[in-house]
Amino acid sequence: EDGAARQAARDRNEQLTKPPGALGRLEDLAIWYGAWRGTGRPAITSPQVIVFAGNHGVAARGVSAFPPEVTMQMVANFEHGGAAVNQLSKVFGARMDVHALDLDRPTADFTASPAMDEAEVIAALRCGWEAVAAGTDLLVTGEMGIGNTTSAAAIAMALFGGAAGDWTGRGTGVDDAGLDIKTQVVAEGVARHAGVSGLEALRCLGGREIAAMAGAIARARVLRIPVILDGFICSAAAACLENAVPGALDHCVAGHVSAEPGHSKVLNKIGKDPLLALGMRLGEGSGAALAMGIIKGAVACHSGMATFAEAGVSEG
Amino acid sequence: EDGAARQAARDRNEQLTKPPGALGRLEDLAIWYGAWRGTGRPAITSPQVIVFAGNHGVAARGVSAFPPEVTMQMVANFEHGGAAVNQLSKVFGARMDVHALDLDRPTADFTASPAMDEAEVIAALRCGWEAVAAGTDLLVTGEMGIGNTTSAAAIAMALFGGAAGDWTGRGTGVDDAGLDIKTQVVAEGVARHAGVSGLEALRCLGGREIAAMAGAIARARVLRIPVILDGFICSAAAACLENAVPGALDHCVAGHVSAEPGHSKVLNKIGKDPLLALGMRLGEGSGAALAMGIIKGAVACHSGMATFAEAGVSEG
Structure with a gap:
């Protein structure tokens, strides 16, 4: 600044x-x-919303209420303008871009090995880095990826400690049995990669779309583009940057606090007070996209x- | 509905x-x-923001940090497009109208007599009633009136009980001595008009702009236009309707909770959970105007x- x-x-x-x-x-x-x-x-004249999509090896463990093919189906929905984030981007005059990262090649199950190797996480970071348009003056990064609240919970536990149950929620809506499995998967993953932090947590426990969000947020910093963080998954991505370099999120505000119970805890850890609290838990960048109206209103006044x-x- | x-x-x-x-x-x-x-x-295609302005006899008691001529000066500012609510109306595509109600003839000091006689309160209600455009599909009512948080506090105390200090805040920013005077004025006013409720509270303790907001909110009900309530003063106006006819505010949501301490208590009494909590305390309809973005986003999705x-x- x-x-x-x-x-x-x-x-x-x-x-x-x-x-x-x-x-x-x-x-x-x-x-x-x-x-x-x-x-x-x-003045705000060129806001940009970028939605990154990725698939997760841990989805095979039964951590989500939806099957993995929904990631690709929702990418098509984003491309055809039918998702919530499309409508919100339009209301607030934002350009919207969608990047699907190797959907036919899910990350590895992080309970068995790192989710990504070094080349893979770098490629994902780079996808995010390059997705930010030079003329953008307000950035929202969102995501789609069946299984990715499991990844976000594991990242949060690796960075901030506590028990797996502190960070694991129902995501898109798993039942009690699914929540038990999900909590167990998070605990196993963090135990498997004990001691990881920063970008290594992103590589071992994250996903391609999560790394891409981190890359875009970092790129925005270099370009002096203010960023609105979205929900639990976006905030976990951002937390890896903050964990690596304290102050790395000074160009970011938290757009909202989601209903996913880990989110308010992550926001607290990264020192961000959310603009909105409307019980949203959709991801896609939707909470942050809605908060564009607040930033636009503030700057217009x-x-x-x-x-x-x-x-x-x-x-x- | x-x-x-x-x-x-x-x-x-x-x-x-x-x-x-x-x-x-x-x-x-x-x-x-x-x-x-x-x-x-x-679909939301024709939102309308209406700002009503009035002057208050109690302003002469030293209840505000600003002199009464600011009401008229701010009306000119609204008309020239220079106030916060102008910018917010523009960001969210709303038509904005301004109605100044007899600014050169302040209401009577309500510690000495009713603020308005019957003809006056009816004229003010009618001004609000007629200000709502037939094609409007989302309404924000705002106000400007030096001294009007004093009026709102007196209305709230008359309707909901408690002590004057429970409802009296710093408004535009009175100092400790001013706050003492203001609290005393509220207590005197409510004692002078003991037992008033509903529209009689509006007449005895309100102001022209407050009655006009009530008239506009009632008109919106008839036209089935959803309304976003603004801050303490707007909510006090609305509370007179609810007090007169329970359920009268079913077509309204609370746009925000302001920093004025009485506001959250009024919202609680009228059963409204605010959409935003951003520490605003400007009036003019500004908090509700900002919340138009939330309603537009919800409907667009x-x-x-x-x-x-x-x-x-x-x-x-």
């Missing part, structure tokens, strides 16, 4: 026709956004409002 | 390409919206998503 731009945004905020602080968190968001964009009076002097309004 | 439309919306929701319930509160919002609009597959059958996606 840019200190001079931050100060310019702060100075502008103080002159706007409202009581000091009356826009609450919108004021902080606009100043944060301006600091990353390098201007005291920013900041950059579009008149100052006291311009409007001839008496200060208090 | 329309029971057949509600059922049609529920049926549609169950077929959409997502795990059951995965859009959380967005699903309930879309079904509620469709029920009021009389269709299982609604509901009506735009493919069904499992259309997309060829396997159900869980």
